[in-house]
Amino acid sequence: MVIPSLYVTKQGIDKLMKIAIVTDSTSYLPQEIVDKYNITVVPIEVVFNNKTYREDIDLTTSEFYELLQKAPELPSTAQPSVGEMINLYDKLAKEGYDTVISIHLASTISGFVNNLKSAARMIDNINVVVYDSHITVRLMGYLAQEAAKMAQAGKTETEIIDRLDVLRNSIGESFVVDDLKNLVKGGRLSNTSAVIGTVLNIKPLLEFDNDSHKIVAYDKVRSMKKAKLKAEEKLSIAMENATHPLRLLVLDADDPEAGDRWADELHERYPDATLDRSYFGPVIGVHLGKGALAIAWIRDFDKS
Incomplete structure (x- = not known):
């Protein structure tokens, strides 16, 4: 169950806000954490010889390394399309969320964050906050986990982002x-x-x-x-x-x-x-x- 967070508008009117947390599959979060804190994880794809696998869905980690050892060429990776992410944010809006904090792998190793920031400007039915973790792997997963925990506890967008900044700077x-x-x-x-x-x-x-x-x-x-x-x-x-x-x-x-x-x-x-x-x-x-x-x-x- 997601507990809406309380947000005070400029007009001084209290309004209940529901905040969704989204991250990508390179967070490598255990499923129990994903389920406990209601985190949406979008898969990034790995491409071997023109065959596409969604990370942790179509391809396990052990299967990947077996393929990697045999692959004649280095596989590539493919981020979700802007259209897919817009559809996801739209779905969250229809579920009653007012804000989504989308936490993703460092913009210095992937163009995903910058693409999402462009996509966010095209969305008007939900407030999309794209957060550059400056990192990846489970360290990024910790940020998503803490954000989701705070959202469930009724914290505001500003409180969550401030906390993420503190944690990110400690990595x-x-x-x-x-x-x-x-x-x-x-x-x-x-x-x-x-x-x-x-x-x-x-x-x-x-x-x-x-x-x-x-x-x-x-x-x-x-x-x-x-x-x-x-x-x-x-x-x-x-x-x-x-x-x-x-x-x-x-x-x-x-x-x-x-x-x-x-x-x-x-x-x-x-x-x-x-x-x-x-x-x-x-x-x-x-x-x-x-x-x-x-x-x-x-x-x-x-x-x-």
Whole structure:
């Protein structure tokens, strides 16, 4: 059940507002969270040899990585069309929603957000707020989850957006990519000098730059073990400087055993921190490739 939020208009008249939360499939939210908070998830598509699969609907993560290993060419991804999104927003309006907050993957790695902002200007039967998460994967899912929780609790659009800004600004991450070729071919790596890693077997450490919000390589070392230690150094600094509890996240690209081991190690080091496990699904896996690992952190929205 969605509890309408109370919104005070300029005329001073109290009006009940229903706020819907939309995100895309790269949020990799567990189904129980989607159901609990009534989040609408739109699938992004992966295209192998002209055959299209909707992420997590037509293609599971394990099936994707099997196809990726055999594919002669790098698959592509396709965002939902503007027409599809307009139809979705129209459907939500007909269901009685007054506002939709649509939270999507970083505009620096996809044109989806900018396309949606253009689409929003064509809609007059519902207020559409398009929110650039500046990130993707479960970190973006956390933003959608918190927004939906607040909408159910009766918070206003302004309160929700302000909270999302606080959480978004607290995000940090370190990706360790086993093979750079997918990122380079897909044009998703900003400082392409890191390509040297594919020749020298150097493991690059990637992050979303805080200013440009683009994926950049911030360091590189010669082994996965050393790369993980470098990533942990970055996390350690974040934990020491944080003025609020941080929630930790470990992600893997079709290597759950490696992800679980890393999560266990971090749990021993930070036993009081909430630590979640997630994964790089098909759409993000297209760019990172098999074997990638990451640790990430965000202000713990359940504690502060």
